[in-house]
Amino acid sequence: MKVRGINILIAGLGGQGVLLAGDIISRALLNEGYDVKASALRGMAQRGGMMLSHIRAGKKVYSPLIPKGRVDILVALELEECIKQVEYLKKAGSVFFLDRYMPAREAKGRKIKGPHSIIKSLKENFGNRAVQIPYDRALNNSRNVKTLNMFMLGVLSRYLFINKSSWFKSINETFSRNMRDDNLSAFSAGRNLYSTF
């Protein structure tokens, strides 16, 4: 255990693979020897609702939910869900966001922040701790909208202290053989996105 612990929040919409992404991170953290809790309520979110997955790791974890202002890393698969959760971030926290914008049906015809102003504010406030992942490139590189979550994890894996072997062990355990290749290749594509930086 190189780091004392970490709180990761994944935000997105039902169907985007938020739960699965949470499972993979938490198993990778388990492989690193941490106590881990991962919490996400399933149910209605399948029908297009918001989806949140709390992942906590440390020597001993009590509450499965991360308290406000204590999230180290926010991973967001949609911009509006991203700004809903920023208040949970630590001041020194980081945010990895896919720049995909799918406003809620309920927001129709009302004044809301557009995608550009959301991205601008995120960058202003978090500087280089706001890591933008371009949707077009992610979709291109992972070749499948269903593995975008894996692509995101790939990007994240470059910044996190988790060993490569723990990631791959977790991914191999999670997927059955016929799903594994697609997901592994999306993860690897994400891992290589910013490798040139």
Place this chain on the structure above:
Amino acid sequence: MKVLLSGNEAIASAAYENGIKFAAGYPGTPATEILEEISAYQGINAQWSVNEKVALDVAVGASLGGLRSLVAMKHVGMNVASDTLMTLSYVGVNAGLIIVTVDDPGMHSSQNEQDNRNYAKFAKIPLLEPSDSQEAKDFVRIALHISEKYDVPVFIRLTARIAHTESIVKMSGNDKNLFVKKLSLNPAKYVMIPSNARARRLFVEKRLKRLERFSEEFSFNRVEWKKGELGIITSGLCYQYARESCPNASILKLSLTYPLPNNLILNFAKKFPFIYVIEELDPFLQEQIQAMGVKVKGRELFPFTGELSVDLIQKHLLRQVPIKSFSFPKRTFSRSPSLCAGCAYLGLFYILKKMKMIVIGDIGCYSLCALPPLSSLETCISMGSGLGIAQGLRSALNKKLKKRVVGVIGDSTFIHSGIPALINSIYNKEITTTIILDNQATAMTGGQDHPGTGVNIRKEKVPKTSFEALTDSLGIKKTIIIDSYNLRQVKKVIRESLNYKYSSLIIARNPCVLKVPKRYKRSFQIIPGRCSSCKECLKLGCPALISKEDKPYIDPQICIGCSLCRQICPRSAIKEAK
């Protein structure tokens, strides 16, 4: 070996490891995965029962026959099973019998927020509340021990957050203790006619006294002494919130929360001027501890509804100023759940609304039709209640309005508890129009099979319940099967049914789109020149249809090609995409 398991998965693995041989339940978020996981184990006879009462009854039978048994259901399912439960308490068990109930504080996917711990007190049976997956696993073993030693069914009560949180569990191996009990017939114990019941009634009280003594000694009811000034009594998940937010407080963590260990509580409480009780939902512990004469603060400090959290304890109990976190000048909207793109209900409910029908329904995906833009469902109370309410409502209305009442019910819900209501309408000469929304799945909870699909939990083929043959035998004069993707037919059939002088049944038979994905292998698009932006298509509430720069737009990633929007477009501006 250490693995990450959700509370539900932990219960299932413990069932296997502790020789449970029979398991039953009815799907219901957040409890569904318990039975699904159990059914994957060899050697456990698992079943989706038609409803929770039947689930409990078959488990009672299995216990009587000598099998360790488990029943799992969501909190409201317990209401259905409660008729058996209240007398089962008198009867007791032969082999161990566990009832797992999963409450839903915050109503993430439920119609109410009832606290099922009250059932333990009501039925006078022991109640275990695990605080993580490891305890969920351990408590199955302990519950079996209590059940067999004290001749009592045992409650394990989870909340949605425990059921769906993964935490570390130590796996110990499988099914070592080969457990065998023999059938033991004993009318004095199992036939609850008054003379026998009076004797068992006394047994229940004596058993409760013995269980109280067990609760005092039970090692999972334990005190964590710390140097701080606060004394806290808590149970279940709230223990985790309390431990994290008050690291210096002494905590009495209760795991067997009915019956309570009086002496343990009094000895703990006398060390402090007053005690904080931290619990979600009802003041279940608080009221009992207050009745012991202890000065208690608790429930009144917190919001009376929803889940607790570290944040809430810090704010309301510790009066700590919240950490100044990053605040974002924002305006966002919560997303309400919607039906799936291309769901067969979209067109049917669109037509029902157009025809100004008064649609009476209950629990299922169709509950979502109450939300805009469909806004075409007037009731949702409990499983199967729609058909009964529709009858009562019709008898209260004048001729003109009465015709417009239609009862809708899902296929699984119809089998769960709709059939008696339909018989009731025939028997009492109330003319009704009923629509069975037969999507051949228990869709809302993830598409589980049921008797109407002809497949059981182990994916074996079984005789299929025929709604037509069944309702025919009840005296329904006219049964029409419709295709909900043919809106012209839907409209015609409903219009005709308005004038029937006898009860009729419409079976809208289209499989759940999640069960047969990509059925149409096509998608639709809007022809820009022809679309006048009247937005009629948006009234379907299909998630594939969105408003883009104030014009309707079909998202080709989401569209399944069902053609419902093409059928309702007044300007024929929607065509198949190439």
